[in-house]
Each structure stands twice: as C-alpha cells, then as structure tokens.
Amino acid sequence: MSLPLKVGMFGGGTVGGGVYEIMEQTKKELFKAGGVDVTIAKICVRDVNKKRSFELEKHTTMVTDYDEILEDDSINCVVELMGGVTHAKDVVFKALKKGKHVVTANKALLAQLLPEVKSLVAENAGTTLGYEAAVCGGIPIIHNMQGSYVGDSIQSVMGIMNGTTNFMLTKMETEGADYAAVLKEAQDLGFAEADPTADVEGHDVQAKIALLAKLAFGQDVALDKVPCAGISNLSSTDFACAKMMGCTIKLVGTAALGESKDKLAVFVSPVLVPLGGPLASTRGPGNVVVVRSENLTESVYAGPGAGRYPTANSVVNDIVRLARLGAAGTPPPFPLERPLELEPDFEACFYVRVTAADGLGVLSAVGAIASEAGVSVHSVLRGGEGGGGGGEEAGVVSLVVKTDSCLRSQVGAFVDGLKGKKVATADPVVMSIL
Amino acid sequence: MSLPLKVGMFGGGTVGGGVYEIMEQTKKELFKAGGVDVTIAKICVRDVNKKRSFELEKHTTMVTDYDEILEDDSINCVVELMGGVTHAKDVVFKALKKGKHVVTANKALLAQLLPEVKSLVAENAGTTLGYEAAVCGGIPIIHNMQGSYVGDSIQSVMGIMNGTTNFMLTKMETEGADYAAVLKEAQDLGFAEADPTADVEGHDVQAKIALLAKLAFGQDVALDKVPCAGISNLSSTDFACAKMMGCTIKLVGTAALGESKDKLAVFVSPVLVPLGGPLASTRGPGNVVVVRSENLTESVYAGPGAGRYPTANSVVNDIVRLARLGAAGTPPPFPLERPLELEPDFEACFYVRVTAADGLGVLSAVGAIASEAGVSVHSVLRGGEGGGGGGEEAGVVSLVVKTDSCLRSQVGAFVDGLKGKKVATADPVVMSIL
Incomplete structure (x- = not known):
C-alpha cells in the first residue's frame, strides 16, 4: 500500500525550508514506525546561490529549470510552494499530466482553477492532489472537512481565516486604536504588506471560503460570485458600539445554506460576533473555522493560520498521507454536487x-x-x-x-x-x- | 482498495440507533460518490422485542446471541456499542481473533485494555481498530492526533472532556450556584446519573486522557498511574476568587511533557483557566481539546462530547474510512514509543x-x-x-x-x-x- 516518494519541490523559501527541515528531521522515525519512505530529491529555486535557511543534505539537488523536476520520471510527487498563479499553474498542470502526485499550499491557484485541477487529477489515473496548507495554514481543516462529515449534513462554515486582519482587529478591540494606526503597526511588524489590499479588503478570505464551500457543499464557487467587504472603513466607534452590544468585530468568511437548503450564500464581511464565543475568542494572528452541521451541531477548529512551521506541517501531513496510502488516500467526492443556487442575499x-x-x-x-x-x-x-x-x-x-x-x-x-x-x-x- | 463491509453491531440503544439511522440515510450517496459499500446486517441486543428508536430495514436482523455475529464468517466488521468492560471485552477480543475489523466507542474498555487490543490487531493480520467515538464523542480528536502531527512534536494535550461536569461548572460560574444545587439540577435534567461519581470525581476524564496520552506520546498509561481530583469540593467562593484572578474553573485532563522531555505528567484536576481562552470559552456540555506542539504552537478542537448523533457520527466516520481504505487505513504507530518516565509531580x-x-x-x-x-x-x-x-x-x-x-x-x-x-x-x- 505504501508508496515510496521521490519529491521535487518548487520553492525553497519560508515554507519550503520548513518542509525540508521537518522531513529531514522526522523521516527516519516515520520510516521506522510506518514504512513511510520520502526523499526530497530536487528543489527548484530561482537562484541556487542564494543563502538558505536550511542545510542541504547530499540526496537533494538545487535546480533552476522546472523541467529538471517535471521531466524527471523518477520523481513521482511535486510539492508546489511558489505561490502566485501563472508559473504555479504551469507546474501543477504539467506535473499532473506527467502522472505525478501534487501537494500544494497555493490558495490563489486553487480558488481560481480547482475544477480544472480536479479534472486533470481525474484524467491522469493514479494522481492525487493534497492542499491542506492552502486554507488556514496549520489548521487541518481540509482533511477534517473531507473525513469528519461523511455521514453528516453541513449547514454552514464560517471562519476567521486571515491572521493579518485579525491581529489588527484584536488591537482595535483591546487598545481602542483606530484603523490607520494598527495598519501601520502591522506593517512595521511585518504582519501586513506594504500594499495591504489583499488582506484588508478580504480577497484572501474570499479565496479560502470559496474552497471551503466546495468541500462543505460540493459546489464550485467562482471568486467573482463571492461578495467581499473589508475592514478599512471600521473605526474605534464601531468597536465601542459592538462592545455595548456584547460583541466584538471579526472579518469572517461565511458559506451558509439557506433554510430551504437549495440556496447557498457565500460572502466575506466584518461581522459582530458575541463575546465569549469561539470567533471572539480567536485573538491576534490566530485562525478559526466553525462548522455547523446536523449531527455535530457546532465543531470548532482553531490554530495558527500562517507561518513557516504551521504551513509546512500541513504540507508534510499531505506528503506522509500520500506515502502511506498512495492514490487510495484520495478523498472521495463527498458531498456529491447538488443543484444549489448561489444567492448572495441572506x-x-x-x-x-x-x-x-x-x-x-x-x-x-x-x-x-x-x-x-x-x-x-x-x-x-x-x-x-x-x-x-x-x-x-x-x-x-x-x-x-x-x-x-x-x-x-x-x-x-x-x-x-x-x-x-x-x-x-x-x-x-x-x-x-x- | 475499497472494502465492502458487512457489519454486525452490538448495541441498539442511543448511539447504535444513531449509527443505524445515519448509515441508512447516507449509504446510497456514499456508494455513489466513493464506492463505499456498507450493510449493517445484524444488530445484537438483549431484547429483540423492545421498541427501538429506528426503523429496521429488510437487510438487517436483530439477534440476541453474540455468536450469531461473531461466528458469522460473512460479517467482516464488528461495531461494539455495548459499553462496560466484561462483555465488550469478550466481543472485541473474539471479533479480532476471528479476523474481523472492530469499531468501538468504548472508552472504559480501551483505557483498561488498549495494549492487549493492539496486540490482537497486530496478531490477526488484516484487522483494524477504530475508536474515534471513545474520546470526546463528536470531536474527531483521535483521527487528528493520528494524522495531523506526524512530523510534529507534541508538548501537551489538555482538555475539557466531560460534558456533565462542564455543564455544572458553567452553572456555578454564571449563576453563582453551589455544587449541591447544580448537581441536583444536572440530575433532574438527565445530564448526571443518580450516582455521579464517575463524572464528578474525574474518573471518566481519567480514561480519556490516558488514551490521548498514548496517541500524543506513544506511551501506555495505566489508569492507576493517573492522579485524579474531582469537583465535589468546589464552592461558589472558589468561582468568586477565580474571577478576581481573571479566571474561571474547569475540570481538565492533562498530559504534558516536562521541560527535559523525559518525564510525562498525566493527571485530572480542576484548573483555574484564564477567561477569554479556549478552555474558559467552552460552556455547558461542550468539550474541547487543546494540543501544544512544536510546529503548530497551539491547536484547538471543540465540539459536542457526547450524545446520540455526535457519537454516532464518529462511529460512522470510522466505518466509512474502513470501507474506503480497508486495512491500509490503519494509522501507523506514530509517535514511536519513547522511554518516558511517568511523573505525577509537575x-x-x-x-x-x-x-x-x-x-x-x-x-x-x-x-x-x-x-x-x-x-x-x-x-x-x-x-x-x-x-x-x-x-x-x-x-x-x-x-x-x-x-x-x-x-x-x-x-x-x-x-x-x-x-x-x-x-x-x-x-x-x-x-x-x-
């Protein structure tokens, strides 16, 4: 059953370095305990001379040409950690066409192209796709959505899925600070980018909730069908008023079935959430996903949503699962696609x-x-x-x-x-x- | 890869009825989507004439003799939902010796006999053991411990794992009520049993934390090595003082490595937990497990810890995983057993x-x-x-x-x-x- 993996990894930066470190540290124990046999044979980077955060072992070569991995028939698993869509698409599509398994942390790619990627997986027998790291970094939400609700019926998924904005909103809540001040602080600390649009306007969450909606409801959700409001117009007045109402404010991605169960609302928006509940209790850069379902009423998954080791940990979980189960580990397409109308009104x-x-x-x-x-x-x-x-x-x-x-x-x-x-x-x- | 399952279930009560309902409702969709083929062929109960909470389908027979299932070679999976240790042990041991897969929700049995059960699984090639429902009912904590930390190193697992006492403690916290009054209320509502000892003295949590310690640290922990303090000596004064210290009180099971990483403390005790954190935020009959680890810092899993459908949902997840993956789905023995000294001092x-x-x-x-x-x-x-x-x-x-x-x-x-x-x-x- 187990499948020895020879891995070609694209990207040797923050997450790639973390994956390499974790695999090298644990591979002996994994092999001894579970027969897991993984070798990261090649890492494709832009500049082989750049100083890396990790020591390269003898069995690994740095390369710069994609085809050194993609055309290498001995490599049966591609780990894509480049980010962006253009080049990552080339890599992932070609890897699947070449019959290689793909593990990726690329939320943007999948939010845009998941149906195409899934078609390629289906067309190229024996290939599989792992993308645990693409949503909420270190939280095993993808795997839980795929395996913990097989006999259940999900009513809604909602979550805090962007650490940068949650850090900012927590500051606004606890320090009474205003938006501009906390944005500057987040930028100074390196939490927020110079151009913070993707975070503060909710586009990052938009991609994640679209992926979770697919897992929860079997529905492909195009990004442009997900209304998206950010946090840049919030002020300290809003937090003060929220507090008077027993709430605080969080940027939440939501995918919820309507009562009639034939309409699905998927949207991103700041939301007043009751103090003391799981969403309000998630502070700083933490992430949380709350799933409401018929059998389980409410389940909560919380943890780090980003960062070198959390994200790398999820990539490693995907790699090890693949090495243990081979193609058999592919999650089945639960739930089946249903005729659901995307209805932004709720x-x-x-x-x-x-x-x-x-x-x-x-x-x-x-x-x-x-x-x-x-x-x-x-x-x-x-x-x-x-x-x-x-x-x-x-x-x-x-x-x-x-x-x-x-x-x-x-x-x-x-x-x-x-x-x-x-x-x-x-x-x-x-x-x-x- | 997939394995058609003919199931013999022991127990047709609350959880058994829930499992039967969920399987019958979803089996067609599961088969269509994932080739999952599960038939519950026989249910063993004490009294076939007792009115049940579910409708029996034609393909299912009620029996009273254990051997009608255990000696039936066409049945390849036994689902044990009887509870207790004596009879359940007979059933589980014989089922494994007969080469049948076992899915069980029996925490007491496993906390006492997990090493023996694992030996039987190892000796009888092709058998597997699923016990997701044995700890924290509807929370998929077993599966996450087995699959989400393969390259990680766990430092501690702690949790609120008894809904009855958490219901009582929440009442004491929010209403200023005293122990005797909330116990009576919990008994009147059917949350607490007439003899509440197993819940209020922490024995129920003791069994659960011993099982989680095994999963987190590879260490068999005998129940009599787990010091256990309950909640029966707490008063409203303790909650008032806790509040002054920015805390509330929860009954917590803990398994934690010492700093030197060669000593393991496993114990059950009421604990002052900071308000606003994940343990304090878990109210009423809810359960929560907090895992601290090197890669993920802190992960939180919360949900319903008991009840018909939550517990049944976990049993169904185990059954479906088995039907999809067969024996290949057995989790490997991560982490390897290490030489750890059980040290109740901390x-x-x-x-x-x-x-x-x-x-x-x-x-x-x-x-x-x-x-x-x-x-x-x-x-x-x-x-x-x-x-x-x-x-x-x-x-x-x-x-x-x-x-x-x-x-x-x-x-x-x-x-x-x-x-x-x-x-x-x-x-x-x-x-x-x-």
Missing part, C-alpha cells in the same frame, strides 16, 4: 453606522428611510462621545442602527436611501450580527 | 483555599507552613464575604493562597502541614492555575 440582524450632519430630525429621517426599505429597526445607539466612545467630528453625529432580522438586500436599499437623500454624509458601515 | 502556580478558624495569627501560621514546604506565596485573597463573595460560616475564614511556580508535591507538603498543625479546619481545595 437573512440576519444588521449593524448600520450612519454618519450624518447633527441636527433635529436626523433620527426621524433615518427611521423613515428604513421603513421605505422594509427594514425594521430594533434599536439605535449614539456613537461618538455621547455613547459608544470614539471621537466624532464637530457638527457630525454617528447613529448606529441595529435592525431586526431582514435581508442583506433590504439593508442595501436602506443604505442607498440614506445616501440618495443625503442623510448620510459618508458611506454607512454595514455588518451582520451573528 | 510545576505550576497553584490556588490553595484554606478554611481556618478566624483569629489573629492565621495568616502568619499559613505563611510559616508555606515556607517550611518551600512554597513561595504570590498573594493571599480573603474568600467569603470580605473578599471573593460566597458565604462563610461564623468564626471561620477562607484564605485563598496563590503560589508562585512550585511543584505539586510541595503544595502537597504545604497542605499536609496546614492539616497536621490544625490550621486548616477542613481539607484545603487545591487547583493548578493555567
């Missing part, structure tokens, strides 16, 4: 922060526009000094409207009305409340 | 609540006895009315001593001194602080 209670010119009649105007949109108002808080803390500019008032349960589209109409009638002097901040 | 900061006769000199006496025992006192709180809330009897004072980091054995000497010198008028309450 029902929830919402938080809408409206910035308006201070003066008589504001509340009445907001109320009237809510009614027109069919939005029932549960309560209104005053943000800023008078209420939830956080400063307000002179002459400007922040009203936080908490709605009763309604549709996201109705809240959209409410917001359009506020802007159209010039009651709101800035774009309102909208979040669902868990 | 280092921590401790909470010691001392009940003493009120009067001058109590504090000085407590301080002197602590010094003699080599225990450095960090701080002293006054329990009861003057301090942490909760009533005190007249003439009696509760002092809560928080120690600096020291050994459990030193705290034991401290407690012995308090009792020996009659400073403590009742057994002190001792907990470690996480």
